[in-house]
Amino acid sequence: MTRKDTQKSEFIAALAAALEGKTFIKLTLGKFRGEGDPGKAVATLVALKDIPHLKLVTSFARKDDTKTFSINDGINYIKSEIGETYLSATLFAADRDVTLTYSRKREPHLTSGKPTLNASAPAAHDRAKSYLVPPDRPYLKALQVSDADGCVKPTMQGKYRQICRFIEIFDGLLKESDRSDAKGRLSILDIGSGKGYLTFALYDHMTTTLGLDCRMTGIEVRGDLVKLCNDLARTLAFSGLSFDAAEAGEKRAAADVVIALHACDTATDDAMALGIGANAKMILAAPCCQHELAPQISGANAGLAGITKYPLLKQRQADLVTDAARALLLEASGYKVKVIEFVSTEHTAKNILIAATKSGSVNRDRAMRQYQELKRATGFETHHLVAQLKGVE
Ligand SMILES: C[S@@+](CC[C@H](N)C(=O)[O-])C[C@H]1O[C@@H](n2cnc3c(N)ncnc32)[C@H](O)[C@@H]1O
Incomplete structure (x- = not known):
């Protein structure tokens, strides 16, 4: 075996051992040298029918490509890519990081060092906050986030952290919000509720933890997920929670x-328009898949051609413009707006949360002027949220 093969074999052995020993956190592939334009690829563990699989997400300019493998097939696939299409690979395990990089002449260099990530033990700041969501709550077990003993499953650590962070943010905003005229029941709409992780978490927090009278409805286009969530709400006797x-x-x-967490593309605008129209006290949205404005943005007026000529940067710019436009329209509609980091970018790039609370002290005219300036500078013409709000401009 050549030195080249030995180093690669050692890296693959370290990967297999980490998967076997349940210390695997993630693996990244970088320095792409194949055809096309992907950035990096990230492999994490997912459970399919309770069996661990490797999910590999390759990031392209406008979309992500996801492949899911059995553990063995995943290891073989990664083995075939390393040193060929990707010239660097890093294994993040709970006990160490292992990196294999190749020089231009395809000479391998294997290094190992202290772990930079730790999946099993939440960081101290996460631990302090996770008290809001005890991992042994029945809905977490039913949704397979926690096991029968109430411990968060290794593959669901990221989801659990997202749930904890969301509840922590919501709890803070609820305390800050003006509920002086709140009479009895609080009604919440969750747009694009998906499998219901955050919906169940919020309902449980509002009713079980805070003891509030709450009626919550998840809105979801996929009938199979709606059925699954309604069945679970019944099983858990969550009488105020239903899904449409x-x-x-x-x-x-x-x-x-109104909340909309990673509701795709303009579903976020629909949720915001719905909240504004209903004069909701709070509107929370974590946008994703912002496709509407990218084709319209030129940025030429604002001297941004140096950004928009690169497709990846143009899409990032369009994401920012889309979310800034949304935040400004919320302000123009009388909401105080915070744009905050939802979860660390280490877990997902879709990590912005727009949190709006109704307020009498917002400079609505200034927000509308800023919206118009943004529109002029970046060159977009049509915007779904404006169309839904009708007459706001
Ligand atoms: C990425 S998932 C997010 C699920 C959940 N909110 C969460 O954060 O875990 C987005 C969900 O929104 C749903 N969705 C997308 N567009 C929608 C629309 N226009 N109306 C209702 N649901 C929609 C999708 O079917 C999907 O289940």
Whole structure:
């Protein structure tokens, strides 16, 4: 075996051992040298029907490509890519990091060092906050986030951290919000509720932890997920929680709070328009898949051609413009807006949370002027949120 093969074999052995010994956190592939334009690829563990699999997400300019493998197939796939299409690979395990890089002449260099990530033990700041969401809550077990003993499963650490962070943010905003005229029941709409992780978490927090009278509805286009969530709500006797198979843009009864977490593309705008129309006290959205404005943005007026000529930077710029436009329209509608980091970028790039609370002290005219300036500078013409709000401009 050549030195080249030995180093690669050692790296693959370290990967297999980490997967076997349950110390694997993630693996990244970088320095792409194949065809096309992907950035890096990240492999993490996912459970499919309770069996661990490797999920490999390759980031392209406009979308991500996801492949899911059995553990053995995943190891073989990674083995075939390293040193060929990717010239660097880093294994993040709970006990160490292992990196294999190749020089231009394809000479390998294997190094190992202290771990930079630790999946099993939450960081001290996460531990302090996780008291809001005890891992042994029945809905967490039912949703397979925690095992039967109430311990968070290794593959669900990221999801659990996201749940904890969301509840922590929501809890803080609820305390800050003006609930002086709150009479009895609080109604919450969750647009694009998906499998319901955050919906169940919020309902449980509002009712079990805070003892509030809460009625919550998840809105989700996928009928299979709606059925799954309604069945679980019944099993858990969450009598105020239900799910509707419907489009985000459909008209609905008033709500005190509207949330939309990673609701795709303009479903976020529909949720915001719904909240504004209902005069909701709080609107929380974690946007993703912002596709509407990118094709319209030129940035030429603002001297941004140096950004927009690169497709990846243009998309990032469009994401920022889209979310800034949304935040400004919320302000123009009388909401105090915070744009905060939802979860660390280490877990997902979709990590911005727009948190809006109704307030009488917002400079609405200034926000609308800033919106118009942003629109002029970046060159977009049509915006779904404006279309839904009708007459706001
Ligand atoms: C990425 S998932 C997020 C699920 C959940 N909110 C979470 O954060 O875990 C987005 C969900 O939104 C749903 N969705 C997308 N567009 C929608 C629309 N226009 N109306 C209702 N649901 C929508 C999708 O079917 C999907 O289940």
